[in-house]
Amino acid sequence: MNSTIHPFHIPLSRRRLLHSLLLTTGGIITGSVYAEALTLTPRATEGPYYPDHLPLDQDNDLTMITGGKAPASGVVTEFGGRLLDVDGKPIQNGLVELWQSDNNGCYIHSRGTQQGKERDPQFQGYGKVETNAKGEYRFRTIKPGLYTGRTIHYHIRVKQNDKSMLTTQLFIAGVPQNDRDGILRSMGTEEQRLSVIREFKPMSADSKELVGTWDIVIGKTPEEREQRGRGPGGLGGPGGPPQRRRDSADAGDKDIKDALFGPSF
C-alpha cells in the first residue's frame, strides 16, 4: 500500500476544483436569493401638500365625496396591487394613503391652490385603504393635474401599525414630463425608478377610464428599508441628491427649481 496516500487526502488539483465548485455554488445560491428578492419601491419626498386638513370622506374612491352633487372632474383612473415585503410575502392590514392634485393641479392644502386655478370641490384629494389578507389595495381616482415644475404624480404613504414605512410617488408611463422630473430622477436605482412608472390602459375598448397595477414592496422594518433601498442615485447614497427634497411648486423658490429642473425648465 502506498503510504503517501491518506484516505482523506485530496490532491491539490481536486481541491482547487472543489474550491471553485464551492465558489460557483455559493454564487448560484447568492444569485438565487437576490433573484427572489423583489425590487424595493424607492422612497420619494412627501412634498409640501400632504393635507393640512383632512377631508371628512377618506375612503378609497376619490372621485366622489359623500353627499357630493357630482363626480370630480378629470380622467378617471384606477390603480391597485399588492403590498409586499421584500421576500414577496403579502402584508395584511397595511394602511395605504393616497393624496394628489385635482384636475386643475390643486391639492387639498391651504397652500395647495395653483396660481390662477381653482380647486375642484368635488374631488376628495386624499384617501386611504387597508390591505386585505392577500395584501391587496385599490384606489379609484382621477389622473392628477399637471402643475408647474413637476410631472403627473400620485403621492403614496404606507403605514404599518401606525408607523410610516414608506413615502413615495407613482408615475404614469408615457407622460412626456417624466423624463425631466427631478424628483423621479432622484428616486433610487434605475430598476427602482422603473418600478414606480406604471402603464395605465383603458379599462375596456370603449372606455375613457384608465387602469393600472402597482405592487408596493417595502422592507420588513423602516431600518431595513433604509439600508436596502439605497441605490447609487438614491437619497443619501454616494453622489445622491440632498436628503430632503421638496416639490418645486411649494416654494416658488427659483433656486430649488433650478436645482431640480435646470434653469431652462
Ligand SMILES: [Fe+2]
Ligand atoms: Fe405633488
